[in-house]
Amino acid sequence: MRAEAPRRDYVGRPLARSDLVARRARRILRPRWLALFRTAPLSARWGADRGLPVDRYYIERFLDANRGAIRGSVLEIKQSLYTDRLGVEVRERGVLDVDPANERATIVADLTRADAIPDDSFDCFILTQTLQYVYDVRAAVRHAHRILRPGGVLLCTVPSVSRIEPGWLDGEFWRFTRASCRRLFEESFGEGNVSVAACGNALASIAFLAGIAAEELRRRQLDESDEYFPLLLTVRAEKRRAA
């Protein structure tokens, strides 16, 4: 018998066999095509109760492709999930959260007023799906640039299409496009130091909104990217070394 690979959900919690059965049951009880007829989504949690949320597929693909940059002193938001999972030669883990109740947070600060964090502190900053909750995005990006060491890399993802997070009706502000990402990050990082990529297509966006999981689409469907129908945008920005 083949040993089963340890399976975890996207926040790193191990999945029991019963979870996998429950996911499959949900996919059978609420088949994809129901999305054509219901004004409520098939899942209230971005498809996490059916499988991997589609946006996580792209976030993980992006970070995986940029593993090489996740090294040295790494800052992440809320938890060190991706630092632990994908980092190579991580010397130091920092966790930033605006919420002082978060025990994992090593720095409690609002990224738009993060003056308490010294300049040139990190080699890598993993900033996934966070900027949509920040009203003053430009200030947040300025601080992200400031706290990176010269040569340090910001790995950022932002949504272009998504439902509003339950409970965040008054705190979720933005959806982005390639044009806004480029402008926003070039303002701080300078031209030529920013690469923005659009992930997803109309089908992936529809599935994500409807609460259909990544496993319910074909890999080649997920991997086709259509610039006109981004689901999320990835930004890799490098702080230029002083000349």
Next chain:
Amino acid sequence: MRAEVVRYWDALGKRKNRIVRPRPLALYRTRPLSSIWGADRGTPIDRYYIERFLDEHRQVIRGSVLEIKHSMYTDRFGVGVRERAVLDIDASNARATIVADLAAADAAPTAAFDCFILTQTLQYVYDVQAALRHSHRMLRPGGVLLCTVPSVSGIDPGSLENEYWRFTRASCSRLFEDAFPGCDVVVRSHGNVLAATSFLAGIAAEELPRRQLDRDDDSFPLILTVRAEKPR
């Protein structure tokens, strides 16, 4: 007679598109069923909500009315319109009476309009705050801004480099609080997950039952509308 024939052919073409590319295909294709938001199948779903919103606010589309690019909605929904003004950034637009970038519209007159119809425009303006400040400045006391912005949409073909934002109820509230201090601001979210996915797929409003379109779900806005009234 000729207009009737044109209309007939147009309706036939739309029906054909709906038959050749039926709705369920949207769950199997990575490309939308229409590349123009469903306009080749019927009414684009965002237009359904925009028109519903403007229709509900007919009574404030009066006096001196400013609109972007053309005076389509002023002509269609206005009551007692005295003067029509059209603002466009593009100087080659013959209908434009004011050529200006809304974010730097210092050339546009102050306190000149009773109503400003600003539909699906702010996503193309990088500095939204500046655009709203100018909108506020151009309105007369007692004037009303009727604004709509997208929350879910494909990128406009040809606007890859200048389509910046998608909005939420929270950003609309904050933006207008800042730019329209002391004004009566009402933000409303329109649409639901079915409307949003259909819009992305290029399915037209006529393909969904009215009662499904009219169910608004705050968690799945398709567009947001803002009515902001400047106090007298």
